Amino acid sequence: MNIYDIAKLAGVSIATVSRxxxxxxxxxxxxxxxxxxxxxxxDYTPNVFARGLGLDxxxxxxxxxxNIADVFMANAISILEKNLHQCGYDCILGCSGYxxxxxxQHIKLLLAKRIDALIxxxxxxxxxxxxxxxxxxxxxxxxxxxxxxxxxxxxGDNIYCSYCDDFRATYEVTNGFIREGRKRILFLCDSxxxxxxxxxxxxxxxxxxxxxxxxxxxxxxxxxxxxxxRDMLLASEALEFDSVVATEDGLAIGALKYVLAKGxxxxxxxxxxxxxxxxxxxxCEPELTSVENHLEQMCTDTIECMLRVLQGETEVARKNEVRxxxxxxxxxxx
Amino acid sequence: MNIYDIAKLAGVSIATVSRxxxxxxxxxxxxxxxxxxxxxxxDYTPNVFARGLGLDxxxxxxxxxxNIADVFMANAISILEKNLHQCGYDCILGCSGYxxxxxxQHIKLLLAKRIDALIxxxxxxxxxxxxxxxxxxxxxxxxxxxxxxxxxxxxGDNIYCSYCDDFRATYEVTNGFIREGRKRILFLCDSxxxxxxxxxxxxxxxxxxxxxxxxxxxxxxxxxxxxxxRDMLLASEALEFDSVVATEDGLAIGALKYVLAKGxxxxxxxxxxxxxxxxxxxxCEPELTSVENHLEQMCTDTIECMLRVLQGETEVARKNEVRxxxxxxxxxxx
Numbered sequence: 001m002n003i004y005d006i007a008k009l010a011g012v013s014i015a016t017v018s019r020x021x022x023x024x025x026x027x028x029x030x031x032x033x034x035x036x037x038x039x040x041x042x043d044y045t046p047n048v049f050a051r052g053l054g055l056d057x058x059x060x061x062x063x064x065x066x067n068i069a070d071v072f073m074a075n076a077i078s079i080l081e082k083n084l085h086q087c088g089y090d091c092i093l094g095c096s097g098y099x100x101x102x103x104x105q106h107i108k109l110l111l112a113k114r115i116d117a118l119i120x121x122x123x124x125x126x127x128x129x130x131x132x133x134x135x136x137x138x139x140x141x142x143x144x145x146x147x148x149x150x151x152x153x154x155x156g157d158n159i160y161c162s163y164c165d166d167f168r169a170t171y172e173v174t175n176g177f178i179r180e181g182r183k184r185i186l187f188l189c190d191s192x193x194x195x196x197x198x199x200x201x202x203x204x205x206x207x208x209x210x211x212x213x214x215x216x217x218x219x220x221x222x223x224x225x226x227x228x229x230r231d232m233l234l235a236s237e238a239l240e241f242d243s244v245v246a247t248e249d250g251l252a253i254g255a256l257k258y259v260l261a262k263g264x265x266x267x268x269x270x271x272x273x274x275x276x277x278x279x280x281x282x283x284c285e286p287e288l289t290s291v292e293n294h295l296e297q298m299c300t301d302t303i304e305c306m307l308r309v310l311q312g313e314t315e316v317a318r319k320n321e322v323r324x325x326x327x328x329x330x331x332x333x334x
Numbered sequence: 335m336n337i338y339d340i341a342k343l344a345g346v347s348i349a350t351v352s353r354x355x356x357x358x359x360x361x362x363x364x365x366x367x368x369x370x371x372x373x374x375x376x377d378y379t380p381n382v383f384a385r386g387l388g389l390d391x392x393x394x395x396x397x398x399x400x401n402i403a404d405v406f407m408a409n410a411i412s413i414l415e416k417n418l419h420q421c422g423y424d425c426i427l428g429c430s431g432y433x434x435x436x437x438x439q440h441i442k443l444l445l446a447k448r449i450d451a452l453i454x455x456x457x458x459x460x461x462x463x464x465x466x467x468x469x470x471x472x473x474x475x476x477x478x479x480x481x482x483x484x485x486x487x488x489x490g491d492n493i494y495c496s497y498c499d500d501f502r503a504t505y506e507v508t509n510g511f512i513r514e515g516r517k518r519i520l521f522l523c524d525s526x527x528x529x530x531x532x533x534x535x536x537x538x539x540x541x542x543x544x545x546x547x548x549x550x551x552x553x554x555x556x557x558x559x560x561x562x563x564r565d566m567l568l569a570s571e572a573l574e575f576d577s578v579v580a581t582e583d584g585l586a587i588g589a590l591k592y593v594l595a596k597g598x599x600x601x602x603x604x605x606x607x608x609x610x611x612x613x614x615x616x617x618c619e620p621e622l623t624s625v626e627n628h629l630e631q632m633c634t635d636t637i638e639c640m641l642r643v644l645q646g647e648t649e650v651a652r653k654n655e656v657r658x659x660x661x662x663x664x665x666x667x668x
Binding site: 060069081090091092280284285 | 394401403425613
């Protein structure tokens with residue numbers, strides 16, 4: 001016996017059953033009584049899936065991110081919390097770190113708190129490889145409560161994903177450098193996450209479309225620490241490049257520091273583009289061309305999607321791609 | 335009937351009653367039975383004050399900050415969450431905004447979630463004026479559960495405060511400029527919070543100790559937005575100053591942008607010092623002298639204090655001042 005059976009037996013829609021369970025005043029007293037009597041007759045109590053339908057709901061959402069000290073994630077959680085609060089939900093926050101076992105353990109702990117839904121912030125939860133087994137833990141979680149991902153995609157029932165089109169934005173930046181006549185474009189990254197992989201794919205596609213070779217030595221992996229990134233670039237004396245596509249603003253600032261240490265000029269000798277359009281991108285000189293990922297829209301889309309799912313709607317899209325925007329400033333010629 | 339009465343009747347210390355309630359194995363079976371029988375005899379159940387003693391505990395801590403998108407607060411919450419998680423506590427997060435009524439409403443909502451303790455991050459909760467009534471809401475809250483403040487101080491039972499010695503750090507920075515021979519030292523701020531007031535007091539004390547006048551026009555209030563701060567400084571054409579003591583790194587970066595727009599040189603024409611030692615302070619050129627507030631220590635001290643209070647210890651200091659450190663970089667001559 002589930003919500004669909006109750007709706008059928010009562011001769012109403014699922015949405016109406018959901019409204020009755022939610023105590024909505026948009027249902028006539030007659031309909032309410034009809035639905036409630038069918039529920040009683042069949043000894044129906046909403047199951048874990050339907051927890052969000054109102055009965056047994058704690059009005060509490062679990063939010064998990066790997067590291068809230070990361071500006072992107074802190075901003076996301078700020079927007080999520082504000083919107084959830086306005087809708088009458090509380091948030092239980094977890095910071096899981098990046099290790100697989102820690103991520104899984106944190107999800108188990110949040111589930112034990114009787115949350116109505118789980119929101120995962122950051123592409124780390126989508127796994128690093130194409131191995132489907134790596135994301136089985138999310139499909140197992142989604143068998144219990146709806147799961148919402150911000151900036152990641154995992155295929156599965158009850159998993160809803162919002163992410164920005166990192167592929168297109170990185171393609172556009174790389175192509176900008178190509179149109180300026182740059183020949184050796186460095187891809188500067190610090191992660192192998194879902195998002196990082198899409199950025200890399202956009203970079204490679206732009207190179208290929210322009211007939212450029214994809215050189216492995218131009219994919220440069222470092223840490224998101226300004227001085228560390230600068231020093232790693234300085235240490236790579238044999239590496240030649242005339243532009244940098246960075247996957248984080250902090251990495252791009254590291255490249256600007258490298259330019260300064262080498263006595264070169266930006267954007268003449270080296271073009272530099274960052275990602276996330278953070279405060280860092282306007283703190284330097286020249287100011288940094290960066291990608292605005294429209295995080296706020298991703299977050300509000302996620303909340304809207306979540307409310308629809310929790311109200312029992314069944315026709316909710318599981319993928320939502322948000323368009324990014326390249327913000328052109330002084331570190332690029334395009 | 336309270337925990338003190340039970341201790342007296344059982345002929346043991348409060349700490350022992352607390353251990354029994356917590357199920358600690360440091361109590362002999364005989365003592366445990368004695369305490370439990372007194373509790374039963376007197377029909378005693380730990381009240382809301384004693385919730386943290388173990389019975390009726392949700393192992394959940396409420397954390398409230400005005401704005402988690404603020405780097406300082408995001409870092410604090412990251413450290414708090416990690417430490418609480420290690421101690422087996424979950425966090426319910428609230429972002430209250432800065433308005434008094436919103437702060438109070440958010441606290442009420444968190445209290446309704448049966449939290450064991452409340453941690454307030456940010457000096458905004460300590461009020462802006464010296465008016466004691468402004469912080470009555472915290473004393474009312476502390477009558478229900480222990481309250482812990484990070485970077486603020488409010489006097490009251492069951493309110494425990496950790497804050498950095500902003501007075502001394504700002505004194506040291508201001509005095510550094512005085513020793514360099516600067517005459518017109520601008521105090522650049524964006525808040526009237528507890529912390530901002532202590533910084534201002536340190537600035538004024540350093541001026542006075544050096545026999546300098548305290549000029550009202552050199553106290554410059556703006557918004558923590560790099561371009562906004564720069565433009566406000568540029569618009570104040572009549573204002574003369576040769577150094578800037580900023581209460582946030584973002585404000586200091588705004589001053590660096592002002593220098594650039596005026597065609598001046600740092601630190602020769604203008605010395606600039608920021609606050610919080612954030613990523614912004616190493617993203618610019620020259621890199622920014624800033625104040626490291628040892629946030630991590632403030633947070634771990636707070637958790638340690640909280641655990642002691644929740645375990646029923648009565649001799650816990652209500653004030654904990656953490657020493658700041660001036661990190662000298664290229665924007666100052668000292």
